Amino acid sequence: MAHVLVAYATKHQSTAEIAEAIAGELRARGHVAEAAEAGHATADGFDAVVLGSATYAGRWRREARHFLSHERDRLAAMPFWVFSSGPIGEPKPDAPPDDDKWLEPRKVIEQAEALGVREHVVFGGHVPQDPGNFVERAMLQNTPEEYQDLRDWDEIRAWADRIADALSA
Numbered sequence: 001m002a003h004v005l006v007a008y009a010t011k012h013q014s015t016a017e018i019a020e021a022i023a024g025e026l027r028a029r030g031h032v033a034e035a036a037e038a039g040h041a042t043a044d045g046f047d048a049v050v051l052g053s054a055t056y057a058g059r060w061r062r063e064a065r066h067f068l069s070h071e072r073d074r075l076a077a078m079p080f081w082v083f084s085s086g087p088i089g090e091p092k093p094d095a096p097p098d099d100d101k102w103l104e105p106r107k108v109i110e111q112a113e114a115l116g117v118r119e120h121v122v123f124g125g126h127v128p129q130d131p132g133n134f135v136e137r138a139m140l141q142n143t144p145e146e147y148q149d150l151r152d153w154d155e156i157r158a159w160a161d162r163i164a165d166a167l168s169a
């Protein structure tokens, strides 16, 4: 049984809900897991960490970036996993080859890989339902309802199951 921190950075809470689902699945699989805001969390005292952030304009939220750099020595010494949450809207089959830089910030992934991250994944996001500015309001208005929440809870739980298995091995 491992004690796992699921640290997350969010603006509109949908990434917090993903983190809670991951922590819940890890608990269902017999581990001790808690989700906490990255800005208020430390990896100290945990056996493993899952770190996730919403992606805005190709960047992780500041709290998650800070967590990754402040906790780098602890993360390098323990198993850890990373997720980004973001893509929303209608799929774009003709996306340019470098489109994935908007999904996973390259610098963050390079840092995580240098520290030995076990795996990094991208989960679909959720268009902010409480838009706080013009851009968010336009996004909400222009995204068809069926493409507003692309979080796939089966996919998220399956990923957490893989983490649970790795921690039990």
Ligand SMILES: Cc1cc2nc3c(=O)[nH]c(=O)nc-3n(C[C@H](O)[C@H](O)[C@H](O)COP(=O)(O)O)c2cc1C
Binding pocket: 009, 010, 011, 012, 013, 014, 015, 016, 054, 055, 056, 057, 058, 059, 085, 086, 087, 088, 102, 103, 124, 125, 126, 127, 128, 135, 136, 139
């Ligand atoms: C202004 C704006 C910019 C965004 N930029 C990106 C982006 O670059 N890449 C991406 O994958 N998603 C992007 N998104 C989608 C968000 O990441 C998505 O809505 C996410 O689920 C929000 O997470 P949160 O509710 O935890 O803040 C953007 C959303 C908004 C409103």
